[in-house]
Amino acid sequence: MDFRENDEQRALRVAVASLAAKYGHEYWVAKARSGEKTTELWAEAGRLGYLGVAVPEEYGGGGGGITELSIVCEELAAGGCPLLLLVVSPAIAATVIAKSGTPEQRRAWLPGFADGSVRMSFAITEPDAGSNSHRITTTARPDGDGWRLSGSKVFISGVDETDTTLVVSRLADARTGKLRPAMFLVPNDAPGVEYRPIPMEFTSPERQFTMFFDEAALPAESLVGGEDAGLGALFAGLNPERITVAAYACGIGRYAVARGAAYAGSRKVWDGTIGSHQAIAHPLAKSHIEVDLARLATRRAAWAYDQDDPATGEYANSAKYAAAEAAIGAVDAAVQAHGGNGMTSEYGVGTLWGAVRAARIAPVSREMILNFVAQHSLGLDRSY
Template structure:
């Protein structure tokens, strides 16, 4: 096992970092305040091939894997401009379609995801289901005239307003009348599909929505992978989601520590830099150690995923938990080092508080990851 990056991976990392540095946190914050999208950054990342590094070459991608996509995700976040839709479109949607989709679905959707001209959002959460996906009520029934009829609603769905289609998790009534998990690719302009924004307590470039499906008619080819794909199609996207959220958290942690350390070196009180005091230096040093451990866990999870190792599921959960905690600690330490300036938008660190706090909740909460590890790794009785 060798986690040393190849020459190609190091070149990818430096290239992405150079591109993202042209935008930076000021760009992201200005876009978010104006209610605009990070269109320029997304388009350049797509044109450069960064968004498609994990998409198979025959569909216009780079032919890499989750290790490469994690590098892209981390470096863009480390520049202070994380792109949430990388987690959703290139990670979840592309992984699901590439592994479980039909040939027609791959040919239709993957090239656009790879070059950034197509965005696909992901809809699984429901108001009355939350973490318990077994309680999902959004359902698809066969239409006597062909295709499917999709009805239900979804909650906290990111970026629907800038997506070409939404990957919807539903309960499908198969030809025998049995309800089973299924996923559908639903164009966002489909008649009967509507959405409304959720007012959030923080500003972000990507907005959250409640989505409604009112007897939406879908053709047969909208069902991902056919009637037999089921849970396999869903699980194909969950580990990539956790890994890229971990990578994004790692990037945010690095960004916060860079800001905090620079301020601690430059800010002088009573004749010497505040970083010379252990009360200032130690929290930053501790946070750095936590971020580096989380980066290692994320690399391991991506490496296992790319090798179809069964241990990838646990590793992805561990990485997501570790990275979310580390990023939260890093931002908190950096804000504290800045003092009052840490809460000023000018210094670009207080604006990260909500972003890293959210990663402890989504896409799966810290508590549910602890439940998973307790039950599946430690063999303890199920608690829920």
């Protein structure tokens, strides 16, 4: 088991970091506060092939895996441009279609994911289900040659930037009548589909939405992978989601530590810089170590996913937990090092607090990760 990056992966990391530096955190914040989208950055990342690194070569992608995509997520975030849609669209939606979609769905969608012309939202969370996906009530029923979809979803990212949403629903088994998981490709402008923005208290160019499906009419080919895809299609996207969120959080942690260290190394209040005082230096050093450990956990999880390792679930959950905690600590240490300046817009660290705090909650809360580890890693009785 060797987690050292090869020459191509190192070159990818350098290239994406260069792109992030071209735009920078000021660009990201300006877009968030003006209500605009990071269209230019997304388009350039797509043109350069970074958004499609994990799409199979036969569909115009780079032919890599979640390892390469996590590098893209991390380096953009480390440059001050954390893009949540990288997790939602290339990591979840494109992976689900590549692994579980029909041949026709792969041909129709994957080339667009590869060049960035396709952006797709992902909808699983419901108002009354939360972390309990077994309580999902959004349901599809056959209707002639197609389907009718009814239900609602909440905290759906970037619906105003995408044309289609990959919706997790339930479908009655034709043999047993029992409901089982199924995913549908739902056009955001389809009759019966409505979405509304959710006012949020954190800085991000990507907005959150509630979606409603009122007997939305869908064609037969909107069912991802056919009626037998079920849980396999769903889980094809959940581990990549956790891994790329971990990479996203690690990148933010790196950015915060770098900003904190740069400020501490230049700010003079008494004799010498404030970075010469252990009260400032030690929290930053501690955060650097914690972020580095989280990066290692993330790399292990991505490697395991790309190798179809059966331990991927545990590794992905552990990486997401470690990265979220490390990122929160890093942003907090950076803000504290800046003092009052850490809470101003000018210094660009307080703007990240909402993003790292959300990473502790989504896509799966740290409590549910601890439940998973207690049950599956430690062999303890299920507590939920």
